[in-house]
Amino acid sequence: MRLYDMTLSGNCYKVRLFLGMIGQQAELCSIDLRAGEQKRAEFLAINPRGQIPALVDGDMKLGDSQAILVYLARRYADEHWDPLDAVSQGRIASWLSFAANEILYGPATARVGKLFGLPIDTAAVHQKALAALQLLDNHLVTHTWLAEGAQPSIADIAVYPYAALAGDGGIDLTPYTHLNAWFARIRELPGYFGMPGL
Ligand SMILES: N[C@@H](CCC(=O)N[C@@H](CS)C(=O)NCC(=O)O)C(=O)O
Structure with a gap:
C-alpha cells in the first residue's frame, strides 16, 4: 500500500x-x-x-x-470499526459527513488560516468551529464513542484530528469537558500516535 x-x-x-x-x-x-x-x-x-x-x-x-x-x-x-448493520452505517455516514463539512469549515479552516496564513473570515469561521465543538461536546455527554457503539468506529477517527487541533486555529478547547474526555479515550487506544500539534 x-x-x-x-x-x-x-x-x-x-x-x-x-x-x-x-x-x-x-x-x-x-x-x-x-x-x-x-x-x-x-x-x-x-x-x-x-x-x-x-x-x-x-x-x-x-x-x-x-x-x-x-x-x-x-x-x-475488525468489524467494530465499521459495523454493517443499518443503524451503525447511518450513524457513521452522518459523522463522516460532519467531518467533511462542519469540522472542515470550522476548526480545520481556522487552523489553515492561522498556521498557513490563508485568508479567512476569522469571526465567521470561529463561530462555525465553536458550534461544531459544542455539538460534539453535547453528544459526548451521553455517548462514549460518536457512532454510539461500545467500541470506537471510523467516525471517531474521522472527526478527531481537526477537532483536537482546534487550538492551532486559536480556539480554546478547555471548556469542552466531554470532548476532552473523548480525546483522552482516543489517545488511550492501542496503536495511537500523535502529529505536530497533538
Ligand atoms: N475531502 C478531502 C479533502 C482533502 C484536502 O482538502 N486535502 C488538502 C490537504 S489537507 C489538499 O490536498 N489541498 C491541496 C489542494 O486542494 O490543492 C479529504 O477528506 O481527504
Whole structure:
C-alpha cells in the first residue's frame, strides 16, 4: 500500500493513525502542496481531485480521507470499526459527513488560516468551529464513542484530528469537558500516535 501524504495535514494524519491502529503498513509518499505537486499529471492519475490523502492498494486508487477510512475498515479492520448493520452505517455516514463539512469549515479552516496564513473570515469561521465543538461536546455527554457503539468506529477517527487541533486555529478547547474526555479515550487506544500539534 502507498499513501500520498503530508505530515501537517490532519486529513492525511487520520489515515496514518487508522493504519497504525489496525496494524497495517503503508509506504508514505510525501506530496509538497506548496510546490503544487498535487496538481501534476502523475498525481492526478491517482486522485483526479488533486488532493491528499490518496491511497494506492494494488490496482485500487482512492482519494478522500473519509473514503479511505471506509475502504481500510472494510478490507483490513475488525468489524467494530465499521459495523454493517443499518443503524451503525447511518450513524457513521452522518459523522463522516460532519467531518467533511462542519469540522472542515470550522476548526480545520481556522487552523489553515492561522498556521498557513490563508485568508479567512476569522469571526465567521470561529463561530462555525465553536458550534461544531459544542455539538460534539453535547453528544459526548451521553455517548462514549460518536457512532454510539461500545467500541470506537471510523467516525471517531474521522472527526478527531481537526477537532483536537482546534487550538492551532486559536480556539480554546478547555471548556469542552466531554470532548476532552473523548480525546483522552482516543489517545488511550492501542496503536495511537500523535502529529505536530497533538
Ligand atoms: N475531502 C478531502 C479533502 C482533502 C484536502 O482538502 N486535502 C488538502 C490537504 S489537507 C489538499 O490536498 N489541498 C491541496 C489542494 O486542494 O490543492 C479529504 O477528506 O481527504
